[in-house]
Amino acid sequence: xxxxxxxxxxxxxxKSFKQILPMILGVIMLVALFITAVPKSFYNIIFTGNKIIDxxxxxxxxxxxxxxxxxxxxxxxxxxxxxxxxxxVIAFILAWxxxxxxxxPAESMIFGKKFAIIRNFMSFISAxxxxxxxxxxxxxx
Amino acid sequence: xxxxxxxKNKGKWIFFGAVMVLYLVLALINLSLAKExxxxxxxxxxxxxxIFVLVLFFMFISGLFFNAKKITRSLGENAGLKGWxxxxxxxxxxxxxxxxxxxxxxxxxxxxxxxxxxVAFFYNRAVKISILPMMIYYFGLSFVIVLTFYMILxxxxxxxxxxxxxxxxxx
Numbered sequence: 453x454x455x456x457x458x459x460x461x462x463x464x465x466x467k468s469f470k471q472i473l474p475m476i477l478g479v480i481m482l483v484a485l486f487i488t489a490v491p492k493s494f495y496n497i498i499f500t501g502n503k504i505i506d507x508x509x510x511x512x513x514x515x516x517x518x519x520x521x522x523x524x525x526x527x528x529x530x531x532x533x534x535x536x537x538x539x540x541v542i543a544f545i546l547a548w549x550x551x552x553x554x555x556x557p558a559e560s561m562i563f564g565k566k567f568a569i570i571r572n573f574m575s576f577i578s579a580x581x582x583x584x585x586x587x588x589x590x591x592x593x
Numbered sequence: 594x595x596x597x598x599x600x601k602n603k604g605k606w607i608f609f610g611a612v613m614v615l616y617l618v619l620a621l622i623n624l625s626l627a628k629e630x631x632x633x634x635x636x637x638x639x640x641x642x643x644i645f646v647l648v649l650f651f652m653f654i655s656g657l658f659f660n661a662k663k664i665t666r667s668l669g670e671n672a673g674l675k676g677w678x679x680x681x682x683x684x685x686x687x688x689x690x691x692x693x694x695x696x697x698x699x700x701x702x703x704x705x706x707x708x709x710x711x712v713a714f715f716y717n718r719a720v721k722i723s724i725l726p727m728m729i730y731y732f733g734l735s736f737v738i739v740l741t742f743y744m745i746l747x748x749x750x751x752x753x754x755x756x757x758x759x760x761x762x763x764x
Contacts, residue, residue, distance in 0.1 A: 457657060458657060460656070461653050461656030461657045462653060464652075464656050465649055465652045465653040465656060468649075468652060468696045468700060469649055469696075471605065471696075472605075472695065472696045474605045474606050474608065474609035475605045475608060475609065475692075475695075476645070476692060476693070477609055477612075477638075478605075478608045478609040478611075478612040479690075479692050480634055480637050480638055480641065481612045481613075481616065481630075481631075481634050482612055482615075483634075483637060483690075484630050484631070484633035484634035484636075484637055485615070485616070485619070485630040485633075485634075487630075487633055487637075488626060488629045488630040488633050489626065489630070521718070521719065521721050521724060522721070522724045522727060525724055525727050525728055525731060526727070526731075528731070528732075529727075529730075529731030529732065532731065532732070542740065545719075546719060546744070549718065549719035550715065550716055550718075550719050552691060552692070555690075555691070555692045557608055558608065558692055558695065559692070559695065561604050561605060561608070562695045562696075562698075562699045563695075563698075563699065563702070563711070566758075566759065567708065567755070567759065570755055570758045570759070571712055571715065571751070571755060574712075574751045574754060574755065575715075575716065575751065578716075578747045578750075578751060581747070582740070582743045582744065582747055585743055586736070586739050586740050586743055589739045589743075590735060590736060590739055593735055593739075
C-alpha cells in the first residue's frame with residue numbers, strides 16, 4: 453500500500469462526504485420534524501379492527517413513519533397489547549423498517565428514481581405478504 | 594457524465610434548501626414546533642454522527658483495499674452465494690438509519706456491486722441482533738424465528754425481482 457493510495461482514498465472519501473452531507477442533513481431534519489409532529493399515541497387511535505383495512509393501514513403508516521427499528525417493535529408490541537391484529541402489527545413493523553417514504557428523494561438521487569420507487573414498492577408489498585405468511589405459519593406451530 | 598454529476602449535486606443542495614424553507618415556514622406558523630423539531634434534529638444528528646463517521650471510515654478502507662476488480666468478484670454479477678451472504682450479513686450487522694449507508698453502497702455500486710445485493714442489504718436491516726431481546730419480550734421466540742426467516746427469504750426474492758424490473762424496458 454503506497455502513501456499515494458492512502459491519499460487518493462482519503463480525498464475520495466472527503467469528496468463523497470461533501471456530496472452526501474446536504475442530503476443527510478435534509479433527511480435528518482425531515483425525520484426530526486416527523487418525530488416531533490406525530491405523537492406515538494396517534495398509532496393507537498387509527499386502527500379500526502377491520503381484518504383487511506388494518507394490515508393495509510399498518511403497512512401504509514409504517515411506510516410514512518420513520519425512526520429506529522427498535523421504536524417500531526415497541527409501538528408494534530403496544531399495539532398488539534391494545535388488541536390490534538398481529539397481521540396489521542407485522543405489516544406496520546416491516547414497512548417501518550424497509551419502506552422509506554421520507555428518504556425517497558434522497559434514495560432516488562443516489563440510486564436512481566426507478567430503483568428507489570421499485571425497491572420501496574416491493575418492500576411495501578413484501579410487508580403485507582410476510583405479515584400474512586408469518587401469521588399463517590405461527591398458527592400451524 | 595460530468596454534467597449529470599453536477600446536476601445531481603445541485604439536486605442535493607436544492608433538497609436541503611427545500612427542507613430549510615419548510616422549517617422557516619413552520620417557524621412562522623408554529624414557532625414552538627419548529628424549535629422542538631430543530632432540537633430533535635440536533636439530538637438525532639448527535640446520535641447518528643458516530644455511525645456516519647464509521648461509514649466514512651469503511652469507505653476509506655474500501656477505497657484503500659478494494660478496487661473495482663475485487664468488488665466485482667465479491668459483489669458483482671458472478672459473486673453468487675458469497676455475494677448474497679455478504680449483503681445479508683452486512684445488512685443485519687449494519688447499524689443506524691438506512692440513509693447513512695447510501696454513500697458507501699453508492700460507491701460499491703459504481704465499482705460493480707449488483708443491484709440485487711443492495712436491495713438485500715437494505716431489507717436485512719430489518720433484522721437486528723441488538724433488538725432480538727425486545728422482539729422476544731413482545732412477540733415470543735417462535736415469532737422472531739419465523740419473521741426473521743421470511744425477512745431473509747424476501748430480501749433475496751426482492752433482490753432478484755429488482756434486477757428483472759430494472760432490465761425490463763417498455764418497447
